Amino acid sequence: MNGLAVETHGLRKRFGATLAVADLSLSVRRGEVFGFLGPNGAGKTTSLKMLLGLVSPSAGRVSVLGARLGDREARARVGFLPEHFRFQDWLTGRELLRFHGRLFGIPAAELERRADRLLTRVDLADAAHRKLREYSKGMVQRIGLAQALINDPDLVFLDEPTSGLDPLGRRLVRDVIKELKARGTAVFLNSHLLGEVEATCDRVVFIQRGRTIREMALGTDAAVIEVELRLGPHDGATLAALARIAVAAPAPAADGRTVRLTVAGEDALSAIAPLLVERGVTLYEMRAGRPSLEALFLEIMGEGQRPG
Amino acid sequence: MRRLIVIAHLTLHEALRRRVLLAALIGGAAFLALYAIGFHFIVRDLAHQTRITLLERRVALNGITLAGLFAVNLLTVMSAVLLPLDTLSGEIASGSIQTLAAKPMRRAEIVLGKWLAHVAVVLGYLAVMAGGVLLVARFTADFVPPAIADGLPLMAIEAVLLVSISIAGGTRLSTVTNGMAAFGLYGIAFVGNWVEQIGTFVNNAAARNVGTVASLIMPAEALWQRAAWFMQPAIMRDLHATPFSPVSVASPAMVWWAAGYAIVAVLLAVRGFQRRQL
Ligand SMILES: Nc1ncnc2c1ncn2[C@@H]1O[C@H](COP(=O)(O)OP(=O)(O)O)[C@@H](O)[C@H]1O
Ligand SMILES: [Mg+2]
Numbered sequence: 288m289n290g291l292a293v294e295t296h297g298l299r300k301r302f303g304a305t306l307a308v309a310d311l312s313l314s315v316r317r318g319e320v321f322g323f324l325g326p327n328g329a330g331k332t333t334s335l336k337m338l339l340g341l342v343s344p345s346a347g348r349v350s351v352l353g354a355r356l357g358d359r360e361a362r363a364r365v366g367f368l369p370e371h372f373r374f375q376d377w378l379t380g381r382e383l384l385r386f387h388g389r390l391f392g393i394p395a396a397e398l399e400r401r402a403d404r405l406l407t408r409v410d411l412a413d414a415a416h417r418k419l420r421e422y423s424k425g426m427v428q429r430i431g432l433a434q435a436l437i438n439d440p441d442l443v444f445l446d447e448p449t450s451g452l453d454p455l456g457r458r459l460v461r462d463v464i465k466e467l468k469a470r471g472t473a474v475f476l477n478s479h480l481l482g483e484v485e486a487t488c489d490r491v492v493f494i495q496r497g498r499t500i501r502e503m504a505l506g507t508d509a510a511v512i513e514v515e516l517r518l519g520p521h522d523g524a525t526l527a528a529l530a531r532i533a534v535a536a537p538a539p540a541a542d543g544r545t546v547r548l549t550v551a552g553e554d555a556l557s558a559i560a561p562l563l564v565e566r567g568v569t570l571y572e573m574r575a576g577r578p579s580l581e582a583l584f585l586e587i588m589g590e591g592q593r594p595g
Numbered sequence: 596m597r598r599l600i601v602i603a604h605l606t607l608h609e610a611l612r613r614r615v616l617l618a619a620l621i622g623g624a625a626f627l628a629l630y631a632i633g634f635h636f637i638v639r640d641l642a643h644q645t646r647i648t649l650l651e652r653r654v655a656l657n658g659i660t661l662a663g664l665f666a667v668n669l670l671t672v673m674s675a676v677l678l679p680l681d682t683l684s685g686e687i688a689s690g691s692i693q694t695l696a697a698k699p700m701r702r703a704e705i706v707l708g709k710w711l712a713h714v715a716v717v718l719g720y721l722a723v724m725a726g727g728v729l730l731v732a733r734f735t736a737d738f739v740p741p742a743i744a745d746g747l748p749l750m751a752i753e754a755v756l757l758v759s760i761s762i763a764g765g766t767r768l769s770t771v772t773n774g775m776a777a778f779g780l781y782g783i784a785f786v787g788n789w790v791e792q793i794g795t796f797v798n799n800a801a802a803r804n805v806g807t808v809a810s811l812i813m814p815a816e817a818l819w820q821r822a823a824w825f826m827q828p829a830i831m832r833d834l835h836a837t838p839f840s841p842v843s844v845a846s847p848a849m850v851w852w853a854a855g856y857a858i859v860a861v862l863l864a865v866r867g868f869q870r871r872q873l
Contacts, residue, residue, distance in 0.1 A: 302872075339697045341873040363699035373691040375609060389601045390698040434694065 291353070292317045292442045292473035293338060298347035299497075300333050307333040309497035311347070317441070318471040320464060322478060322488035322505075324580075326588060330497040331477040332370050335444050338475070339367055352442055363391060366440035370447050370477070372431030376420040380411050380430045383419060384437055391438040398437075405433035410459060424451040432463065443467060446477040461486050481580040491580070493587050501587050505580075512556055512575050516546045519569030528566070532558050544571075598700040602708025603715075610678060610716045619674045619720060626670070627727040630663050631735065638736045650830070654837075656738040657827050661839035663728035664826070668750055668819050671721045675757035676777045679713040683765035683864075684773055687873060696873050703865045710762050710861060717754045725750065742825040749822035749850065753815045756853055757781070759860035766867030784813035788820060795843035796835075803843065810845060814853035817845035 293315040300308040308330040315321040323331050336342040338349060340357040354361035374383055381402055388398040406412045409429040419427060428451040435443055445464075449457045457480075464487045467474055478484050484491060485505065493501040511534060518525075529537045529548055532555045537548040550556050556575055563570050610616055637659060641652055683706070686692040695705055725747055732738045740746075760780065764773035787809020794802020810817040824832060824844040832840050 336693075336873070339693075341693055341696055343870075343872065359699040359701075362697065365697070367694060367697045369690060369693045371690055372694075373689045374694065375605070375691065377609070377612060386601070386605055387694065387698070390598055390695070390700060392597065392699075 294350045296348045299345045301345045320474045320488045322484040322491035325494040329494050364441040366435035366443040368431045368435040368445045381415040388437045409433045425456045442473045444475045485580040515574040517572035521568045599704040599708040603712040606709045606712035631731045634735045658837040660732045667724040675717045675754045679761045681770040682709045684770045702869045706865045706868045713758045740826040746822040746826035749818045753818040756857040759857045763860045763864035780813040784816040788816040821845045
């Protein structure tokens, strides 16, 4: 058993004339929350379906939880929430969970316990006896999430899990993902809602037209930090000293008091204040933030990109 | 296997609560009620006819019973095609099949589970309806047609065949296309069979062959003809006393052909679904 939850090499899928996925090589570690980002039509859903064996690859190699594609023992440890979760809408929420649990072969008593726990977790305990037909879009999405977790999976695929949800629902999904991570479950998250990804993922891959174009870690130490300072009177030497710890040269604003710079990490960030104190420069305000994933996304995808 | 049963159970659950089955049951109940009333008046009429022989009475009762079973056959054909029509194509179109196909089971288990459930529903329907007709004959006129143990199983094979074709089509075709294709096939069989009957009657070899080819393409109607042929006394068959006394009856080989056809349809359904991109 290797340490990877998902591994692909040169994965490709062609639907007639459309090349949905061109050449995808990626790996997801066990226990990692992995964000798979890209504009609409980039091939995210198709890639995920290939990993689940719903669509057969035109070329390339895939392994999921160390097993070859379609291995049933591996699939028993995988959970899946499809992009547009639909199910027999005449079942109640609890019946849906029971049905899926039975397909995993979970014994009845254990299944009831898990269903209770998950219904509470996705805040549907009150609605458990109601038919899915009467559920709102967000409720369907949440019961779909519960369904994806009924087998206590080692790896969960979530395809746009927050698309139908209001802010509360989104926070719920975010918290569930954090709990999964804490339990060591790997999460493969397809999304174009970057705020969600930013809040939960350890690592992201950007894809465009079926190709990986950038991979990056989102951990606290790895990313660059943007700093905005509001200073008292200062001279060029101070700016030069700041430039030495910055990755991008400080840009003094027209008001003569605000300075913006970008540093490589938290160590550099912590050096700013002592430097100013040492030079007797008054520091009125210091704001630090990571560039939003959205800004990165737009930059990586190219500004000329038309909405997909 | 256990997962196959879970799928069958869910499908059965679904089929039993669908409007289309309810419509079939209401239609069937209305038919049985009308049939019982009609039968009752005919029997009363026959009782008043003093010059009618016992044989003539028997032929008349057997003919009416076969007419009832003929209607049951048509209703069963409709149910066998329509009930399973969208069980796969509908779930593929809506995407609800995706969570099933990602489960740790073979795709064959999904297909066979759905097949099993629909076979159970349609055979149940056939049993209720054919049983209803036979009970009406039994209690109204104390009449039981001959060889029902030979005839009814043939009607059951016909139903299973059509369920299998409907499910096989659903792995490749959209719901509407599948329905057109299945009824189209049945239409060929139906018309072909009557061409065969008439061709045999007027001794036209070409017309007979048309019928045989039609039955090979789709053996459903040939099975009904053979079932009807069993469920009447020899004298009725020889005299071609009713429209249900076939002039040309399918051989036992056609029954084997139909059974093989159903098995091949199920295998094609499994294969079609295994290759389907979901
Ligand atoms: N079954 C299919 N048949 C034909 N083209 C498809 C099919 N599924 C997806 N595509 C095409 O493949 C491309 C990628 O789609 P998809 O994987 O759904 O992207 P995403 O999930 O990133 O929005 C799109 O151009 C889409 O139209
Ligand atoms: Mg998608």
